Amino acid sequence: MINLLLIYIAFVFSVNQTVCEKTTKNSPDTLAVVDKKIITTDFYKKLYQEKITRFGLQDNYDVRLQFLNNLLNDEILLREALNRNYDKTPDALNELNRIKIQKLLNRFVELEISPEINITEEYLKDLYIKLNTKILVRHIYADTKEKADKIYKQIISREKTFEEAARENFKNSELKNNGGLLGYIAIDETDPEFEKAAFSLKPGEVSQPVKTVYGYSIIRVDDIKRNPLITENEYLKSLPRLKAFARKRIYEDSLKQFARRLGDKLKIEFNEQALDRLYMSFNNSGQREVAEKSHDEIVLSSSIGKWKMNELLSELNSTPARQLKWIKSKENLRDFLKGLVNRKYIIDYAKNKKYDQSDVYKREVQYEFETYLISSITEDLKKNIVIPEDSLESYYNKNREYFKTKPRVRISVILVDNENSASKIKNELNAGTPFEELALKYSIQKATAVKGGDAGYFDIEDLDYLADTLWNSNSEQWLGPFRDDSKFLFVKITDKVEPKSIPFYELKEDIKNMLVEMKWLAEKNNIIESLKRNINIHVYKEKLLKVKI
Missing domain, CATH: 3.10.50.40 (Chitinase A; domain 3)
Incomplete structure (x- = not known):
């Protein structure tokens, strides 16, 4: 029940806003007007199609109207965010800079890489079978290739069993005790390289060390479970969403392959001693001082320039903590720095091609930044919502039949x-x-x-x-x-x-989030209504049914 409700909330009240600069209020393409901002049929169609495809919803007039109302509400919240100067805060300006860089990288990929993407019928059918398959997996983690190779040789030579090697190498008590058992996994639940290797194995087979975002994994598949009821008819019904999913996966894989080729082209070389000092500075303040004193030391060289210690320290300081979390070894840091060099090359190339001057780029930056502003004001308004502890358990007790x-x-x-x-x-x-x-x-x-x-x-x-x-x-x-x-x-x-009741303590946080969302939806409507009074809004509802989806 909780998941379904949150999906409904995510669709009906999702954050979206659109702007079209090449039309007027009297244009046939104008679907709605919020003061001087115009929502066009083309932009509405693009966003609406994405939503109904993503959530598998049936297209009808009521859903179309609700989605349009949602866009109008977002525009009203955006106006309030701008009135409160949310767009001028240091966090907002940093976010705007991040968006500009990311959208420029995206434009490069769309124009230089995406045209090469080709989805075959064979790929789609294989992907459909994998989406209906779960595999029982064990793995052993190592932070370096040398360690992974050593563990792999011990297993293959039968010097140690897989479970024994897992017990010796895992610090996590659960994985240590269960022999590295991850349980059944499905497509899109793990690192792409981990997934690719795991789904290529037969029961009982052990993979060679696989490089992932986190380090290296040695994988063993213990069981394969396929849905026996998959049919041609079900495959054909799933094709629209399947093609979108396939394109996303091929796109991501093409991007990785391009990054590898680019890294080779740029001839990136490291000063290993300087790289050691930079890595040691990560979790050691004393070592950080040593690294800072070596501010002019060259850490890496490439065909597009050299990077000094102080430049890389600055880059690392400005990188969000969530992106730095996966740097757990010197090798991870090396990959991260290669990514920085690749990014600089792509940005310089894209600017030289004037990709950042295009209307498409500017609209995407504006859209993304406005989405950020709406999210910011929404989260601030939500902070005022308090759900009493006894209300959570009361809701659970009244709806026990759903929590099974x-x-x-x-x-x-x-x-x-x-x-x-x-x-x-x-x-x-x-x-x-x-x-x-x-x-x-x-x-x-x-x-x-x-x-x-x-x-x-x-x-x-x-x-x-x-x-x-x-x-x-x-x-x-x-x-x-x-x-x-x-x-x-x-x-x-x-x-x-048979279904069993799920204990309250396991659901407490989910119920709290759900009740906050439900209360927010009611309060949001009141806030929107109060803000509407000073805004000129006109909606051309009769055009909704004429939009071809």
Whole structure:
């Protein structure tokens, strides 16, 4: 319940605002006017399409109108933020500078890299299968390649088991005791390089050291669990969102590959002793003083220039703490500094091409900065909202039926691709042949076949059109064949897990955030209404249905 409500809140009351400078109040493209600011149909369409795709919402007039009202409300909050001089604070000016740099980098990528992106049908189908797959993973972390290589050799040579190596190398007590077990993971839940390596492994296989953002991981896959009910029809229905997701992943991968090529092109070289001093200064104030005294020392050289100690210290001081958190080794720092050199090259190149002079760039900077201002004033207004502690538990007690775990089933499956095999399997099952024996003999889904058809546990809601049928079946009962497209599926229920109440202490923070959001929505409307009185607003609702989505 909480997640669904927050998704609804994120859609209906999300922060967005649009400006179009190439139209007038009387233009056919004008959808609404807030004083002199105009919301155009083109900008509305772009943002609206992004939202309904992201949240999987059905397009209709009511949703369109709510979204338009949201844009108007954002414009009103923006005016209030400007009246309070939110745009002139030191934090705002720093944020504006960050946005300008980031948007310039984005323009470079869009114009120099994105055109090369090509999404094939094969890639989409492979991605769809992976999105319906979970893998049980263990890993061992090392902060340097040398350590990772040493651990890997110990495992491969059977000098140590994977679990023993995990116990010796992890400081985290949970990972130390469970042999590095991360549990089941899905696509887009881990570092991209970690994911790529993990999803390429078969059960029991161990990867070579994989470089991630955090260091190095040695990975072992213990189990693979695929949704047995994925069909061609479901694939076709998911294509619009699947293509958007695929483009994002290919885009990010292309960006990484470009960064590697650029790093090689720029011929970046380090003064190792100076790099040591810079790294040591990270968590040691005494060492920081040593680094600062070496302010003119060259730390790195490249084909576009040299960087001194004081310049890099300044860059590190101006970098947000959240970005510095992943620098846990000298090697991490080396990668970070390479990124700074790459960024300088791209910014200089983009400015030389005058990408920062384009209308598109200026609009994107303005949009992003206005979004920041609206978020800032929203967060300040929210600070006045207080939810009493007893209200949290009271809400929990009144809505206990919603705060339960999802019902789950463990299933075994047999999947075949022709009617003759399906008929033969049905006859043998009726004759008493064990389901597990037939799965191993006939099923074309090899990952489950080798386990007697066992596909593991599934949330009942993930089983699509079979959900109610399976939940209402008895354990050890087999069902089928279910036909979808050209395939035939037999299913056996081997276990059921009834919903259980989730303790209040686990939900307390979620409930608090939800109640704050609910109270904010009510108070926000009152604030908007009071601010509207001095603002000239005109909305052309009749144009909403004419917007082609």
